[in-house]
Amino acid sequence: MASKEENSNTTREISTEQRMYHETDDGEKIRLMTETAKRQFDEPVIVGLYRGQYAEWLLEEGIEEDDGSRVGHSVSGATNLLYRLDQIQRYCHDQFGHNPTAIGPRDAEQFSDALLDDEWLTQTGKERSDDDKRKLLDALEKYFEFLAETEDRETWKARYKPQQTSYESYDDFKLAERFRLREAALEYGSLPAYSKVSAEQRTRIKRYLSQKLGKPMSDITPDDWERNSSGLCEASLIWTALDLGLTPKEVGAATFEWINLSAGTVNIPSDEESKDREDEDLALLPDTVQLLREWRAEREHLDKYDDSNRVWLNRVGNPYSSGPLNRLIRQLCDEAGIETEHRKIAWYSIRHSLGQYLRSVGDLYEANDQLRHGSLETTKVYSDTVVEDRRESLQAIYERAEKEAEREDQLGDRLSLLSD
Structure with a gap:
């Protein structure tokens, strides 16, 4: 599999449009990148090349069987995993400013926390369903499996995923x-740390502590704050x-x-x-x-x-x-x-x-x-x-x-x- 350096050397010869799709042995085309990602990423050609390698791995050996052998995903299965990876990498690029191909375990943890805490909403502003969250985390785990298999990079598993449970x-x-x-x-x-709140919020919380403790607001000290935090x-x-x-x-x-x-x-x-x-x-x-x-x-x-x-x-x-x-x-x-x-x-x-x-x-x-x-x-x-x-x-x-x-x-x- 080609290294990142080799990919970089060939980018001048490959158009962005060419790297938007991966063609299977049967002539089917799998979309590697959304139009949104192409506009958002600084180097979409390199991202496309990298995703092409990922698509190839998914189709050839993306599933580990019980006996340890590996088989490929269906075209539809690989397409779904690539689309969810596109969503994840766009979010991480927007939030963390990282190269989409350089997502590490720490980024994965931050993404997982944001997803499970409903900080990342759908395009219509709605909370994502448990089913959607689970599939996104499955897709992220699959990508780290690819990195571990092909580049000997550290793997990652979600600490928690919504279960498909009645x-x-x-x-x-x-x-x-x-x-x-x-x-x-x-x-x-x-309560927020005394030193980390605005003057306005500190005044409001001091007023609350004054009422709670029955003492003048001017007499509220950081020790009072700590004891009643x-x-x-x-x-x-x-x-x-x-x-x-x-x-x-x-x-x-x-x-x-x-x-x-x-x-x-x-x-x-x-x-x-x-x-x-x-x-x-x-x-x-x-x-x-x-x-x-x-x-x-x-x-x-x-x-x-x-x-x-x-x-x-x-x-x-x-x-x-x-x-x-x-x-x-x-x-x-x-x-x-x-x-x-x-x-x-x-x-x-x-x-x-x-x-x-x-x-x-x-x-x-x-x-x-x-x-x-x-x-x-x-x-x-x-x-x-x-x-x-x-x-x-x-x-x-x-x-x-x-x-x-x-x-x-x-x-x-x-x-x-x-x-x-």
Whole structure:
């Protein structure tokens, strides 16, 4: 396979148009580069030559069989992989200014984070589907496989990809894990560093801390800032989700107009629910209500909420969707020491576990009402239940989860002593 230097020496003899396509042995033409990429890249001919080599590899040996032998992709399969690589390289060139052929593992990680956090939207400004995200990451992994095979460069694998998984097949969180998630969420996130915010935002946050601490704003010090830096966005989000089993759609759409802090309930408008049901009051635990009350006060002093009525926004100021929520859950599991290997853990795992334990401590009807199931094929029969009964069941779940977590910790301590 030709080196980059050889490719560079031949660029004067090859037109850009010639390098827009790769011709197969059967005379079929595969498009190597979009018109957008041709205009965007500084040296489209070199990029085209390089992609021609990639196309050849895809068609001849792009798939590794179980026995270790290699076979080629179909023309349509190779075309799809090349088109997604074109999208990825255009994004990386635009964001990082790199030569499209020089994408490394660090670029791949940054691209993956932007993709999963919905920072890279479609041309129409919409969030990409999980299926689209998975295919883009598959294409990027395939390109690094090509680099490793042909140039002995470092390979790369995505740390996480949205799974092609039905709703029902996600794993539940165990009882003690629900408690550990609550605790980890309290430690997650923080106010911006004192030295890294604008004077205007510093004044706003000082005003908030003044109200919180009951001391004059002029007396607020960097030490006060540090001691009270724990952010409440993710904590209030996780605690509310543990109580309600919120879906990604509901998290992204939630406003404080849904929440009655005095009554300790949430009423999700029927047009925003993931299930087709009448509006009804959903129970929150008292501690969750207090956390939401504190979060509402804190968010008023944060710039990114100035033009938004959403209860929660992700770190780049967008409403949450499944990608950032799944990422948040993975990070919290790491913080809480929750095992995720060989388990299908995602945002929906919270909802699944709530249904399981509500049926355990309450009954089928309570699980149906709190989870807002539209059909009672899900829970067999339908009957309204009282909000207070569901709140008592939530409290029972929390207390059982706390006891189970304490039991596991004590067992771990005893095992540690025995090993010593």
